[in-house]
Amino acid sequence: MDLSLNDVQLMLADSIEKFVANDYAFDTRQKYADSDDGYSMDVWNTFAELGWTAVPFSEADGGFDGGPVDIMVVMERFGRGLVVEPYLANVILAGGVLKRAANAAQKEKWLSPLIGGELQATLAFVEPQARYDINNVLSTATRDGDAWRLNGAKGLVLNGGNADLLIVPARTSGKQNDTDGITLFGIAADSPGVSIRDYACIDGQRAAEISLENVAATADLVIGEIDAGFAAMDAAVADATIAVCAEAVGIMSVLTEKTIEYAKSRLQFGVPIGSFQALQHRMVDMYAAGEQSRSLLLWAVMTLAEGGEESARAVHAIKYQIGIAGKLVGEEAVQIHGGMGVTWELDVAHYFKRLTAIGLMFGNADWHLDRLAT
Amino acid sequence: MNVTFSNEELAFRAEVREFFETEFPQDILEKQNNAVPLTRDDVIRWHRVINEKGWVAPNWPKEYGGPGWTPVQKYIFADEQARANAPGFLAFGLSMVGPIIYTYGTDEQKQRFLPDILQTNTWWCQGYSEPGAGSDLASLKTRADLNGDHYVVNGTKSWTTLGQYADWIFCLVRTNTDVARRQEGISFVLIDMRQPGVTVKPIIMLGGEHEVNEVHFENVKVPIENLVGEEGKGWTYGKVLLQHERTNIAGVARSKFDLTRLRAQAEKSIRGGEPLANDRNFMRKIAAAEVELKALEYTELRTLASIASGKAPGPESSILKIAGTELHQRVDALYLEAAGYYALPYVRDQYVLGFPENERVGEGKETSTSLTYFNHRKLSIFGGSNEIQKNIIAKHVLGL
Numbered sequence: 091m092d093l094s095l096n097d098v099q100l101m102l103a104d105s106i107e108k109f110v111a112n113d114y115a116f117d118t119r120q121k122y123a124d125s126d127d128g129y130s131m132d133v134w135n136t137f138a139e140l141g142w143t144a145v146p147f148s149e150a151d152g153g154f155d156g157g158p159v160d161i162m163v164v165m166e167r168f169g170r171g172l173v174v175e176p177y178l179a180n181v182i183l184a185g186g187v188l189k190r191a192a193n194a195a196q197k198e199k200w201l202s203p204l205i206g207g208e209l210q211a212t213l214a215f216v217e218p219q220a221r222y223d224i225n226n227v228l229s230t231a232t233r234d235g236d237a238w239r240l241n242g243a244k245g246l247v248l249n250g251g252n253a254d255l256l257i258v259p260a261r262t263s264g265k266q267n268d269t270d271g272i273t274l275f276g277i278a279a280d281s282p283g284v285s286i287r288d289y290a291c292i293d294g295q296r297a298a299e300i301s302l303e304n305v306a307a308t309a310d311l312v313i314g315e316i317d318a319g320f321a322a323m324d325a326a327v328a329d330a331t332i333a334v335c336a337e338a339v340g341i342m343s344v345l346t347e348k349t350i351e352y353a354k355s356r357l358q359f360g361v362p363i364g365s366f367q368a369l370q371h372r373m374v375d376m377y378a379a380g381e382q383s384r385s386l387l388l389w390a391v392m393t394l395a396e397g398g399e400e401s402a403r404a405v406h407a408i409k410y411q412i413g414i415a416g417k418l419v420g421e422e423a424v425q426i427h428g429g430m431g432v433t434w435e436l437d438v439a440h441y442f443k444r445l446t447a448i449g450l451m452f453g454n455a456d457w458h459l460d461r462l463a464t
Numbered sequence: 465m466n467v468t469f470s471n472e473e474l475a476f477r478a479e480v481r482e483f484f485e486t487e488f489p490q491d492i493l494e495k496q497n498n499a500v501p502l503t504r505d506d507v508i509r510w511h512r513v514i515n516e517k518g519w520v521a522p523n524w525p526k527e528y529g530g531p532g533w534t535p536v537q538k539y540i541f542a543d544e545q546a547r548a549n550a551p552g553f554l555a556f557g558l559s560m561v562g563p564i565i566y567t568y569g570t571d572e573q574k575q576r577f578l579p580d581i582l583q584t585n586t587w588w589c590q591g592y593s594e595p596g597a598g599s600d601l602a603s604l605k606t607r608a609d610l611n612g613d614h615y616v617v618n619g620t621k622s623w624t625t626l627g628q629y630a631d632w633i634f635c636l637v638r639t640n641t642d643v644a645r646r647q648e649g650i651s652f653v654l655i656d657m658r659q660p661g662v663t664v665k666p667i668i669m670l671g672g673e674h675e676v677n678e679v680h681f682e683n684v685k686v687p688i689e690n691l692v693g694e695e696g697k698g699w700t701y702g703k704v705l706l707q708h709e710r711t712n713i714a715g716v717a718r719s720k721f722d723l724t725r726l727r728a729q730a731e732k733s734i735r736g737g738e739p740l741a742n743d744r745n746f747m748r749k750i751a752a753a754e755v756e757l758k759a760l761e762y763t764e765l766r767t768l769a770s771i772a773s774g775k776a777p778g779p780e781s782s783i784l785k786i787a788g789t790e791l792h793q794r795v796d797a798l799y800l801e802a803a804g805y806y807a808l809p810y811v812r813d814q815y816v817l818g819f820p821e822n823e824r825v826g827e828g829k830e831t832s833t834s835l836t837y838f839n840h841r842k843l844s845i846f847g848g849s850n851e852i853q854k855n856i857i858a859k860h861v862l863g864l
Contacts (some may be wrong), residue, residue, distance in 0.1 A: 091473075091536055092466055093769040099465075159465045350862050370858035371851070377862060378783040385762035385780070386755065392467045407755045462751035463744060 093388060095163065098154075103163050105140060110171030116437040119172055123294035127252055129175045138207025143181050146329070147189050151197060152205050158391040161329065162336040169340025172441060174294050176212075179249035180204055182333050184211035186326025187257050187274060191314030200255055200276060211255040214244035214300060215327055222453040224259075224327055225269045225320060229302060231260035238262075238312070240275060240283075240305040250298025251288025253279050258302065263317050274319035276311045277302075293447035294440060328405045331452040332390060335412045338448045339387050341441050342380040342416065345423040348438055349373060352427055369426055376422050379415035386411050406458040412448065413455025420445040469536070477540045484548035489513060496549045499832035500815045501673075504587075504629045507554065511584040520582055521558050528566045528574070529582045535768040546717035556625070557581040557588040561634040564652065564701055568693035577654070591621035591635030591655070591679060592702065598623075599852045601636070602646040602699065608637040608653060608686065615639070615653065615691075617684040623846070627664050627677035633657055636698045643696075652698035654690040655681070671838040672812055714788030716761045722795045723754055726802065733802065740802055749801075753794055760787050779861045786850045789843040796837040803830035810834075 147153020229242020264271025524530030606619025
């Protein structure tokens, strides 16, 4: 039993903390989020240069052999900085599929430039009718000689507007909810028949609605086995779920710290509002929710790293916990900041919005609890 | 970072499990499994069996008779103890006064009291709270006036758990009223209860059980050699005592046992013609409690890990008491829900007298769930109510 980070992880943590402290002030973050791309290409290149985009990939693929613990280290700190750069879509989701299912030629073509920061990618795992069931796939791929034709609609495609490569799950056999019969395709975003409606989300990140109309895909664009794409997609989404949970733990600690700081300095009735017991107890509840979440996250990442049967339960448990705790911490932070808490100007509001978005992604608290209740 | 136990730790777990399966008195486990309260003799007997193994005081240093376990071993032991459904140790001697005596006591006091605690030759109880001093402990009024070679103690202690069985009581008493701060002038004394002037009056709990008492002192003579540490420093010692057992304060092992058993029961219990496990709402509540338990377990492990690496427990340990007791109470409430109508019968004798199964009301144990639920309301009240805990965290951890 060892709950400490190793030296490599400590160095990684330290370098990201320094980056956030020195180069990612809240105003800067807002500027990136408001830009056309919704993030900074310069910052993204820095991530690649520092090797952060290589963390979860094997050495053979040009990575650092990092696992769930390393992802936690990265994402918790990105949470603290409220980083908008599309790490989740590129590295965890698209990269997560490619490292598991892509062949050598595909890795060369897509994964290497992704790690290098030259290629933007995403995994289109949501369909408008599917809610949280990623096996609910109506988009189809039908044979067209040696090639395929793709039709369908994908929703909430993270980084969809920037992506050069769209990894598209499409049904090649079976019924709407079958896990079998889903095939993954690597589609260039500029392929004829692909239309992308890019938009900003509540949390300052960007997503897109994507429709596919008779999009042609040659056989070499199939990632993994035909009809058997679900496992890689499912594993990448599980990684992403844990990743946003780690991000949320970082966000919750910032919100609790900022709220305590504010309560100590804000005077009302001639005294700091932090001297009121009603508020003190609420801040203790925030602190406790954050620490309990951090504890559960440690269990979840270690369980995922071991890779046993308990992995799926660990993902459900931590996402449920984050859903409950994130709502509490976010809402209380806004409440205790009073009028300032409901303004665009204050960073607290933006941390709250990101927590809210995380709560609604990859299955909300109820959805995950339901899966634990059986 | 990993959650695997070493081979030595796994071997230790196997040894402890073996002990509870074979050497621990099985008739006592039987009583536990049937919700039959243990008698004074039962309690003394099983403590002695564990003491023969050298395991009765997991937290004591080796030189005073502790087993010298690592934090992880202590955790494993508590886990196995609960897993066997064995009762928890009597805290008053082993976890409370023992550590105070070996930390602040004289050599004479150590020799006189510690072996009897280990062997359960003396039953200790705690004299902190008073009728007028609950969470505001510093307002205590019981006074000890020095008169030559002894103190004369007058006053009343309250909520004295199992005081009706006790031979000795450790008390916080006021030895000086002329002080700047109320926390000063309080001393820590050991009082023999088998003497004139000490009377124990029962306080009956809401479930009808006699668990706590009022202890009255009327001109009770306490030899000066029964003062622990310095006169007037009792408050400091008392605070140390409250912080002594960081581990196990959350009752993780117990909640784990209770939840595991509840899930198993839900599969078997037929409610409304089908297994309770088919009740989605109920199972969601179990699942939510299980998540909370896992979080709590890892908060405790974080604390253990920092102690094991020679550091002080991290600030996260401050939430263990609140989170642990709230979870315990939630699990108790789930048992009550599972019992439904048969939580209503109030037939205490069927446990105390051990009615045979066919003479019991209901299937048996489920009628005791309400008694447990009622009794455990105390968990968030004693040892500094959970609201007091929040005040302490706000001040000392959050700096408010």
